[in-house]
């Protein structure tokens with residue numbers, strides 16, 4: 263049985279309409295929601311959590327219809343984009359909060375155990391939220407939500423507004439953490455690299471509906487539309503004639519199109535990233551490392567879309 267099942271769900275906020283969407287998260291699966299800013303990801307998460315009433319459709323958690331159940335009865339751990347920490351509580355009391363409400367006699371042990379699980383959080387238990395580095399704020403929010411009993415983690419864009427170095431560290435930390443917790447996760451992400459690093463499966467959203475879903479690697483290599491390709495173009499996009507394609511969408515082919523190479527730099531152990539010219543247009547291509555000494559190559563474009 264799926265941990266989360268969303269059926270034909272529609273919701274509305276202001277003039278924005280979400281859905282209809284269908285979605286599922288399996289047991290212990292990490293599922294990503296990815297799409298540009300304003301496409302409705304947060305609204306979908308809030309509707310699943312019961313913080314927004316749907317127009318139509320149903321939400322099932324562990325097989326139970328929770329569509330009209332109060333948020334705190336749904337068994338969810340919801341990590342908000344801004345963490346929503348209590349500013350007047352230190353880290354310890356933020357984490358302890360859900361246990362204290364329930365007068366849990368093991369509050370102290372559970373807080374200590376949870377902090378120890380989360381890389382280095384134990385050293386910050388007496389700090390106020392405003393004194394915490396960005397990564398520790400996020401870990402405190404995750405600790406507070408997962409210290410209680412829950413069935414599903416909902417996480418809204420954990421890496422937003424973080425600089426590159428903290429982002430990379432936090433990404434590895436959150437992936438380890440989610441795998442260690444071993445529960446089902448639905449996570450909103452804006453960056454395809456985060457989706458590739460963290461998730462088992464993703465849904466790509468555009469203007470309130472899903473336009474593609476599947477394993478992130480499969481979507482990255484075979485986007486179904488120009489929109490998805492652009493979203494997953496971490497190295498930019500080439501425009502030649504009427505074709506639009508990414509640097510990684512080419513392969514060497516003796517019967518292919520002629521490209522002069524101007525400058526190549528390392529990408530990974532097998533590939534190099536080259537600047538070149540094709541039909542008079544500047545292009546960037548990801549090529550096999552053997553092309554390093556060449557001044558020209560012939561290539562075939564594997565995936566391309568018409569210019570829009």
Ligand SMILES: Nc1ncnc2c1ncn2[C@@H]1O[C@H](COP(=O)(O)OP(=O)(O)OP(=O)(O)O)[C@@H](O)[C@H]1O
Pocket residue numbers: 275276277278297298299300301302303304305306452
């Ligand atoms: N309180 C509100 N009143 C009116 N419209 C709203 C409100 N909150 C959000 N919206 C609109 O609803 C749409 C969906 O917003 P939502 O926050 O779900 O998008 P998102 O994909 O999560 O974006 P982001 O990645 O920037 O967080 C947006 O167009 C937004 O402008």
